[in-house]
Amino acid sequence: MTNKFERDLLRGSLDLVVLSVLAGGGKKYGYLIQKEVREASGGRVDLAAGTLYPLLHRLEDDGLIRSSWDAGTGRERKWYELTAAGRKRLSAQAQEWADYAACIRQLLAIAKVQPAS
Amino acid sequence: MSDHEFDNYLALLSRLLKLGKKQRDAIAGELRSHLEDRLEDLVARGVPRDEAVRQALEEFGDAAAMAAEFVSLSGNKRKRWIMRITTASVAAIVLIAAGIFTFWPGGNAGPGAAKLIAQAQQPDTKAEPAGDDKATEHRKAVAIKDVLDRRMAFDFIEKPLTSVANQLEKQTGITIYVNARKLEEAGVNVDTPITMAFPDMRFRTFLDLMLGELELMYLVKDDVLFITSQEDAESPDNMVARVYDCRELLALPRPPGSIRPKAAGAAPGSNATGGEGDSKEGGDAAQLEIADSENLIEVITTIVDPESWVDVGGPGAIVEYKGLVTIAATQDTHQKVERLLNMLHQAANLKELKVTVVE
Structure with a gap:
């Protein structure tokens, strides 16, 4: 069960993954976000730094998150938090994913495909 | 805690980022804190330091690929910028x-x-009433431009920026506004003492010198010379x-x-x-x-x-x-x-x- 998800499957949902980790409230920096994603997914989603940071910068450019520098934790870090627009996008995307998952489940049920566990 | 191997990696990445210096530094700083966090974690888990450095860098992957990701992002931004300019x-x-x-x-x-x-x-x-006012407006703007090109003597010893600005106002007859809020946002202290003396220098050159040292800039708007942060001067508004x-x-x-x-x-x-x-x-x-x-x-x-x-x-x-x-x-x-x-x-x-x- 600890297999990682397929990259292609993940690609479309990375924004959602990062936004939802930030929705937990408070500010978080990149390393922490990476760690929380890993923990929350039981190790099945591992965001490489080379994916995570460009992604964070894009979300910031889009106004979904905002950042600030702070050295309060003993190291100068860039902290990210959700904006109102980000919160809105998150709930819209969450809805979309729930619908999508339900749709796939139904498709599989019609086709009588059993997951090979 | 910074490790020179990180320095090498980040310097290489920085060179590959075809972005402005400010953006490059911000990205390198952010990635550095990540590498250092990772190193700390691995060392705490008992991984030997050298091995931990190697592993942290390995997880980061190819500097060129990482740089390409960031650059392609700024390319998108550029397109949006151009759209904004062109529509206007x-x-x-x-x-x-x-x-x-x-x-x-x-x-x-x-x-x-x-x-x-x-x-x-x-x-x-x-917004303006008539053509005549417009002409005066134009003449005044030209006047600031003339003043900027005028040669004069400057003599400031251990004076904070605000009082330098006051004295320059008296000396040149133009209005100078120090945008304290923007300076504060940029982390520039308005009370930093300034010592600069030149017997004969163009006002423009003097401003460039003095403000350049504080990483500030000036701009002329509505007959006022504004002293503000580089970031503000480079913002789309300005x-x-x-x-x-x-x-x-x-x-x-x-x-x-x-x-x-x-x-x-x-x-x-x-x-x-x-x-x-x-x-x-x-x-x-x-x-x-x-x-x-x-x-x-x-x-x-x-x-x-x-x-x-x-x-x-x-x-x-x-x-x-x-x-x-x-x-x-x-x-x-x-x-x-x-x-x-x-x-x-x-x-x-x-x-x-x-x-x-x-x-």
Whole structure:
């Protein structure tokens, strides 16, 4: 069960993954976000730094998150938090994913495909 | 805690990022904190330090791939920026251009064209009562420009910026506003003592020197000289669009025997031959002109603030339309562009450059 998800499957949902980790409230920096994603997914989603940071910068450019520098934790870090627009996008995307998952489940049920566990 | 192997990686990445210095530094700083966090975690877990450094870097992957991701992001941003500029200014530019072409008889740059350009200089005329006020407004703006070019003596010893500004106001007769909030946001202390003494220096040079040291900039708006942070001066709000009439410059004949450049991306059927240059070249001249405009843009973006243009992640944009070079940039950059273009005009024995402001 600890297999990682397929990259292609993940690609479309990375924004959602990062936004939802930030929705937990408070500010978080990149390393922490990476760690929380890993923990929350039981190790099945591992965001490489080379994916995570460009992604964070894009979300910031889009106004979904905002950042600030702070050295309060003993190291100068860039902290990210959700904006109102980000919160809105998150709930819209969450809805979309729930619908999508339900749709796939139904498709599989019609086709009588059993997951090979 | 910083490790020199991280330094090497980040320096390489930084070089690969074709972005402005500020952006490069921010990205390197952010990634450095990540690497150091990772190193700390691994060492705490008992991984030997050397091995931990290696592993942290390995997880980061190829610097080139990482840099490419960031650069492609800024490319998208650039496109959005250009969209913003174009929607705002294209209408104005087209109007001006149409006006000039209508009133430009043959190759003769008559005074009619200059007048038209001048009329377009105040875009928010609706807010202003009448033409007379507009003229005064214009004269005052010119006055600040004159003051900036005036030579005078400066003598400040251990004076905070605010009192330097006060004294400069008295000395020059212009209004100076120190934007304390923007300075604070940029982390510049208004009370930093300034010591600078020059018996004879142009006001402009002095400001550049003094503010450059504090990483600040100045800009002129509504007859006031604002002292503000670089970030604020480079924000879209403070970007100014200006049109530089480079048609005469572009219509210059090439020295005989020189290689003709390929007219890459040339608009077909463009035969806007401006200026007074003799038109012996005929059809060839038009073709040369088109290719040369790209060279001219290259001259400008190479000589003037090379790090400030959008293609390297800066805020400034430059486009050319039939010999009218439109630039959206900070006032500081515009001054340098104007100086450079005037130098080119002088070197080519042309009359002075015409500039239109479409703020």
